Amino acid sequence: MNAKTKAPQEVLKEDSMWKQKEMINANYRGLARAHEDGRKVASTFVPGNLNELLMCFDFARNLPETNALQNGMRKKSGRMIMEAERAGHSEDVCTYVKADLGMMAQGNIGPTGDPLPTPDVLLLSYTGCFTFMKWFELVREQYDCETAMLHVPYQGDGTITSTMRDYVVKQLKEDIIPTLERVSGVKFDIDRLREYLKESAKAEDDLVWVLQSAKNTPSPIDAYFGGVYYIGPIFTAFRGTKEATDYYATLRKEIEERVRLGKGPITPDGELTEEKYRIVVEGPPNWTSFREFWKMFYEEGAVVVASTYTKVGGVYDQGFRHDPDNPLESLADYCLGCYTNLNLPSRADMLAKYVEDYQADGLLINSIKSCNSFSAGQLLLLRDVEERTGKPGAFIETDLVDPRYFSAANVKNRLESYFQMVNQKKQGTGVAA
Amino acid sequence: MSTQEIVNRCQALFDDLDFTAIKEWKDAEPGRKAIGYMPVYVPREIIHAAGMLPVGIMGGGDQLEVIHGDAYYQSYICRIPRSTIELGVTGRLDSLDGMLFPSICDVIRNLSGMWKMMFKDKYVRYFDAPQNYDDEVGGKFYIEELNHLRNDLAKLAGREVTDDDIRNSIAIYNENREAINELYQFRAEKPWKALSAEVYLVVRAGMVLPPEEHTKLVRDYIAAADAEDRPLRDNCRVVVSGVFCEQPPIGLIKSIEMAGCYIVDDDFMLVTRWLLDAVPTDGDPVKNLADAFLHYSNETAAKYVDKKENKGVYLVDSVRNNAAEGVIFAAPSFCDPALLDRPMLQHALANQNIPYTAFKYAENSGQMQPIREQAGTFADSIKLWSA
Numbered sequence: 001m002n003a004k005t006k007a008p009q010e011v012l013k014e015d016s017m018w019k020q021k022e023m024i025n026a027n028y029r030g031l032a033r034a035h036e037d038g039r040k041v042a043s044t045f046v047p048g049n050l051n052e053l054l055m056c057f058d059f060a061r062n063l064p065e066t067n068a069l070q071n072g073m074r075k076k077s078g079r080m081i082m083e084a085e086r087a088g089h090s091e092d093v094c095t096y097v098k099a100d101l102g103m104m105a106q107g108n109i110g111p112t113g114d115p116l117p118t119p120d121v122l123l124l125s126y127t128g129c130f131t132f133m134k135w136f137e138l139v140r141e142q143y144d145c146e147t148a149m150l151h152v153p154y155q156g157d158g159t160i161t162s163t164m165r166d167y168v169v170k171q172l173k174e175d176i177i178p179t180l181e182r183v184s185g186v187k188f189d190i191d192r193l194r195e196y197l198k199e200s201a202k203a204e205d206d207l208v209w210v211l212q213s214a215k216n217t218p219s220p221i222d223a224y225f226g227g228v229y230y231i232g233p234i235f236t237a238f239r240g241t242k243e244a245t246d247y248y249a250t251l252r253k254e255i256e257e258r259v260r261l262g263k264g265p266i267t268p269d270g271e272l273t274e275e276k277y278r279i280v281v282e283g284p285p286n287w288t289s290f291r292e293f294w295k296m297f298y299e300e301g302a303v304v305v306a307s308t309y310t311k312v313g314g315v316y317d318q319g320f321r322h323d324p325d326n327p328l329e330s331l332a333d334y335c336l337g338c339y340t341n342l343n344l345p346s347r348a349d350m351l352a353k354y355v356e357d358y359q360a361d362g363l364l365i366n367s368i369k370s371c372n373s374f375s376a377g378q379l380l381l382l383r384d385v386e387e388r389t390g391k392p393g394a395f396i397e398t399d400l401v402d403p404r405y406f407s408a409a410n411v412k413n414r415l416e417s418y419f420q421m422v423n424q425k426k427q428g429t430g431v432a433a
Numbered sequence: 434m435s436t437q438e439i440v441n442r443c444q445a446l447f448d449d450l451d452f453t454a455i456k457e458w459k460d461a462e463p464g465r466k467a468i469g470y471m472p473v474y475v476p477r478e479i480i481h482a483a484g485m486l487p488v489g490i491m492g493g494g495d496q497l498e499v500i501h502g503d504a505y506y507q508s509y510i511c512r513i514p515r516s517t518i519e520l521g522v523t524g525r526l527d528s529l530d531g532m533l534f535p536s537i538c539d540v541i542r543n544l545s546g547m548w549k550m551m552f553k554d555k556y557v558r559y560f561d562a563p564q565n566y567d568d569e570v571g572g573k574f575y576i577e578e579l580n581h582l583r584n585d586l587a588k589l590a591g592r593e594v595t596d597d598d599i600r601n602s603i604a605i606y607n608e609n610r611e612a613i614n615e616l617y618q619f620r621a622e623k624p625w626k627a628l629s630a631e632v633y634l635v636v637r638a639g640m641v642l643p644p645e646e647h648t649k650l651v652r653d654y655i656a657a658a659d660a661e662d663r664p665l666r667d668n669c670r671v672v673v674s675g676v677f678c679e680q681p682p683i684g685l686i687k688s689i690e691m692a693g694c695y696i697v698d699d700d701f702m703l704v705t706r707w708l709l710d711a712v713p714t715d716g717d718p719v720k721n722l723a724d725a726f727l728h729y730s731n732e733t734a735a736k737y738v739d740k741k742e743n744k745g746v747y748l749v750d751s752v753r754n755n756a757a758e759g760v761i762f763a764a765p766s767f768c769d770p771a772l773l774d775r776p777m778l779q780h781a782l783a784n785q786n787i788p789y790t791a792f793k794y795a796e797n798s799g800q801m802q803p804i805r806e807q808a809g810t811f812a813d814s815i816k817l818w819s820a
Contacts, residue, residue, distance in 0.1 A: 088779065090764075090772040092509070092793075097773065126564065126737075130538045133564070133737050134773035140741050141777060149564065149737060153574070154536065156545055156559025163581075167574035171565055343559070344546025369509045372769055373539040376514065377547045379505050384550060397507060 014266060016251040020232050023247065024070075025112055027061075027237050032114035034060040040184050043119040043139065046313050048127025048152055048335035050176070052196035052240035052322070057184035061237040062116060064139070068099040070111035072287030072401030080106060081402050094370040095402040097135045104142055119145055121183045123176070127152040128312075128340030129373040148179040152335040158346045160336045168332035194324035196240035201321045203234055206248035208316050213255050214305040215358055218275035220258035222265040224304035225294040228285060235313030240322075267298040276301030277422050280354045282347075282381065283366040283374050284309045286398035289406045293398070296412050300419045306354035308347070311339040318350070340373045348384045355389040361422045363393040364415075370400045392425050394418035436631070436657040439650065443634035446641055447683075450497055450520065454641045455528045458486055466589060468556070469526060470533040471517070471541055472678045473733055474707040475560055476579060476722050478606050481644065482598035483586035488529060489640030489704060492516045495682040495797040505547070511767040512795045513679040514544045521552060530589060531556030533582075537678055537735045538770050556589055558582065564737040566727045575723045583719070599718035607711040609644040612651040614706065617698065619655050621755045624695035625665040626658050630686045636702055666693075669815040672757045673699040674748055674778065675764035675771040677733040681794050688801040689761060693812035697755040700733060707731045734770035745781025752787050758815045761808060762791035788815060 034041050042059040044050070046066065054061055071077040080102025081095050087105060089098050103109070103116075110116045122145060124136040133149075140147055150171050153164045177188050210230055214223045221227070230251060238244040258264075264272040268291055279297075281304045286293050297304065314320065315337050323330040335341075342350070355363055363385050367375045382393040396414050399405030434442075446454055459465045467486040470477070477487040493499060493516025501522045502515030520526050532555060534545035545559035561578055563571030587594045613636060620627035635654045639647040671694045680701065689696060709729040713721045732738070732747040752760060760782055764771035775791060782789050790811040792804055 088776045090775070090793075092767045093769055093772045130536075130542070130735070131769050131773065134734065134770060137738065137741075137744065137777060138773065141744070141780070147739075147741070149739065151564035151571070151737070153561045154542055154559060156534075156542075156561060163574060163577040167563070167565075167570065170570045170573070174567070174570055175565070343549070344543055345549055347546075348550065367507055369507075372510065373543075375507060376510055376540040376543040377505075379507070380547050380550060 014254050016247060016254055017229060019247055019250060020229060023233060023238060023243055028110050028112040028114045031060050031062055031110070031117055034117050040120040041117045042121045042123050044123040045125060045127075045132050045135075046235050047129065047338040047340060048125040048150070049236070049239075049313065050123065050125055050150070050331060050335075051237060052193055052200060053172075053176070053180070053331065054123070055196055055240055056188060056192050057180045057186045059121070059180070059184060060117070062119060063236050064100045064135070065096050066236055067103060067110055067116070068096040068401050069287045071099055071103060073290055074111055075288065075403070076111065077288060077401035078403045094131045094135070095400055096370060097131065097138065099401045100135070101138060119143060121145060121180065122147045123180075124149045125152065125335055126150060127335045128154070128338050131373070146179055146183050148176050150176055150335070152341065155336065155342050155346065158343050160333060164336055165329060165332045168335060169328045172328050172331065190327060193327045197322040197324040197327055197330060199242060199245050200234075200240045201323070203239065203244045203248040204314070204316045204321050206252040207231070207234055209252055210248070210255050211306070211310065211317055213259055216259055217278075217359070218262065218264040219278065219303050219305050220255050220263055220265060222267070222294075222298075222304050223310060224281045224285065224307040225267075225290075225297065226265055227304070227307055227310040231310045231313060265303060267294065269295070269298070272298050272301070272303065274301050275303050277362075277419055278303055278305045278358065278360045280305065280351060280358065280360045280363045281307040281309070281366060282351055282363065282378065284312070284368050284371060284400055285366065286368075286406050287401050288403040289408060292408055293406075293411070296415050300416065302415075302419055305358040305360055308339055308351065313338060315339055315342075344377045344381065348381050348388075351381060351385045352388045355385060355391050360391065361426060362391045362418070363389075364418065365393070365395045367395060367397045368400055369397065369405050370402070392418070392421050394421075434653055434657060436654065436661050439654045439657060440631050440634055443638040443650075446638050447494075447634055448496065450493065451525055452488070452528055452641065455486065455488055458643065459528060466530040467528055468531045468533060468586070469529040470560075470704070471535060471537070471544075473535060473537050473703050473735055474562070474730075475533045475535050475704065476582070476726075477644070477704065478599060478602040478712075478722060479579060479583050479594070480586060481602040481605065483583075483590045483594045484592070485530070485586065485590065486643060489702065490517060490520070490526070490532070491637070491640060491680045491702065492796050493519055494680070495684070495799065497797075499797075509767055510540060511679055511765050512797060513765070514540050516796065517544065518547070518551075521548070529555070531558070533558050533560045535560045536562050538768070541678070556585065558585065562726065566739065568724070568727065572723050572727055575726060576719055579719045579722060596718050599722075600714050603712045603718055603721065604714045605644050605648075607714070609639065609648045609651075610706065610708060611711070612648045613639070616651050616655055617706070619659065621697045623659070624668070624670065624697055626661065626663050627655075629690055629696040629699070630683050631658070633683065633686055633701055636705055639705055640702065666695075667816065668693050668695040669759065669812045670695050670697045670755065670757045671811075672697060672748065672751050672755065672760045673701075673763055674760055675734075675762045675768075675775065676701055677703050677735070677771070679765035679768065679796050681763060682796060682798055684801050685763070685794055685798060685804055688805040689808045692805045692808035693816070694761065694808050697757050698751045703731055703733060734774035745778045748778050749781055749785050749787065752782075752785075759788040759790070759811060761811065762789060764791070764793055766793045766795050
């Protein structure tokens with residue numbers, strides 16, 4: 001039986017969602033006009049991005065993964081992927097990469113219909129994903145511009161050592177900053193960086209408050225499907241801006257009000273009024289059928305109370321904040337700490353802790369075909385977390401932006417079975433997980 | 434020993450999925466330890482200097498029945514991690530005292546964490562290598578990584594690993610690299626005498642034998658093969674690229690040759706040829722290893738190429754230096770690095786009018802007919818139809 005939602009006439013959006021939509025659209029418009037406005041453009045990736053640093057040099061920021069996911073949500077990515085495959089890219093590889101390359105082959109028109117500019121610098125912050133390195137080389141093939149590469153070591157032993165931090169800081173000082181100075185013609189000002197980092201930390205405080213509000217029962221947010229909207233500004237071109245700070249302050253106020261009123265999360269079909277299942281989700285979402293995917297949860301009264309995807313661009317809820325007093329070291333720690341740069345035991349610890357701290361009923365893994373960084377090892381994570389928490393787990397498979405890998409009937413079937421299992425377990429009548 | 438006897442010995446080592454050779458080596462002297470490593474490169478000199486046997490774990494091949502390993506991976510993940518897990522959970526790697534997981538890709542990286550969770554009593558390390566090749570930046574980081582490994586292994590060995598120990602091991606591995614380079618050169622010069630499946634097995638034996646013994650075996654093979662009279666066929670000469678991690682079945686290597694292609698260069702088991710020159714045996718040995726890695730090491734998809742114009746140059750050079758007529762891209766299914774790299778390498782070849790063909794395989798691929806047909810057509814296109 002479907003859970004109760006108050007169904008509005010149109011898709012319900014809160015003020016923060018409108019605000020974010022306008023921020024993203026404005027960024028695309030800004031990118032389209034960047035060269036006309038005399039601004040230089042940097043293309044860079046989301047995890048471990050150096051947004052505040054790029055702002056110190058007045059770069060407009062273009063993020064290929066964001067373009068790919070936005071194209072996915074707008075049902076444009078399928079054709080782009082096929083275009084890249086026709087050009088010789090394997091069907092086996094990451095579809096973010098192919099959507100990006102396909103978009104370029106089709107004229108490089110961004111998801112909002114605005115043309116994307118030719119970058120002046122490609123900045124690869126190589127954090128938590130080998131594919132970024134190849135993606136970067138593939139994009140570099142298309143352009144005749146400067147490139148800068150920041151190698152971020154992996155937390156193989158589950159800690160950030162001073163050697164790792166020093167290595168990243170040294171690259172920033174000796175390679176990244178001089179390259180950005182040269183391309184932009186702007187001298188690096190560390191005080192300017194400090195100011196941006198102060199803004200980042202404010203926004204990070206509010207984001208963490210919002211994410212942790214899901215510890216309430218009922219949860220006022222969905223920390224996965226709603227969470228991907230909440231992380232939008234801070235994971236992309238806005239971290240360190242006043243706009244981001246304002247966005248998170250607005251968002252926090254909205255959620256505070258929802259907590260005060262004991263309300264559940266907003267879904268596209270209205271407010272969820274009956275929280276039946278509290279779930280932790282590991283892995284990125286599917287973007288091409290995002291709304292349909294989300295519906296499979298809220299129709300069953302399932303709310304995601306914590307997710308790891310919302311940590312892929314920073315693990316702020318584990319205590320990290322950008323620190324204006326130690327700007328470069330702080331950027332290094334940020335890059336080193338992103339979720340997919342954590343080793344498997346750390347990821348298992350985090351998931352088990354989420355299940356416990358958020359009083360979740362179980363762990364669901366959405367395994368993404370495209371993303372080995374997330375996916376390799378997830379079946380072991382599932383077993384480990386099940387054993388440690390005693391809560392049932394489930395596993396589904398989809399893809400990021402390739403519509404061919406979203407089988408709605410199959411996913412729905414699995415989810416329904418899973419929620420049934422959770423229900424039985426909660427009532428103590430079912431078989432053990 | 435005759436060629437056949439040497440090859441038979443190597444084949445037996447290759448077929449032995451219980452790694453009896455490791456057990457025998459350890460049993461020969463009390464207290465001996467062995468450290469496994471996965472492709473593509475680890476500094477074996479450090480392991481050897483600690484008195485331990487470096488053991489290359491290249492997956493389970495096509496003879497291992499993977500039962501448990503598949504339960505750890507989705508269908509879209511390559512084969513090598515699942516067969517490696519199979520080897521681990523079935524006790525076949527019990528003789529190893531530790532495992533190193535080099536920075537190849539996200540799958541092997543994550544396998545390091547899985548190993549930590551699954552084999553808690555073993556030494557496990559993700560061995561990171563710099564993608565920044567500046568001495569003062571990536572070099573310093575790498576020296577720390579090497580020293581970290583050195584200290585860990587010293588603890589495991591219960592004794593110090595001295596500079597002299599490392600210098601001695603560098604000399605032994607220099608000799609081994611030189612022998613393998615001689616073997617590759619011999620094959621490039623006389624590919625009808627050194628069949629690629631044999632060369633593969635001879636090099637592969639170095640994954641389980643002590644380097645001193647392996648060096649001798651390689652040289653014995655060259656001498657025996659050179660002395661043997663084998664028919665020269667009208668094959669085309671190809672470089673095989675993309676097999677740096679998950680190894681192809683021997684049947685695939687044989688199929689390429691049977692289809693009319695002499696393999697004159699490849700990227701199988703790159704650890705044996707990663708460093709392109711002898712590492713100096715005087716001065717600071719750890720720094721010497723770092724310098725070699727930074728400034729004269731091989732190239733794969735797992736390594737960043739810092740300048741656009743340098744992408745694929747190594748492959749073009751390999752074609753030129755080995756008088757090859759084309760390239761066969763053989764990549765493991767679902768191998769992100771190899772498959773993402775491939776279009777860029779193909780562009781580099783196309784710019785030089787070097788023909789190529791491409792296919793995928795898995796370490797347990799059984800059907801070779803399509804590969805033989807594709808390689809045969811490629812050979813024909815070069816031999817019969819090219820201008």
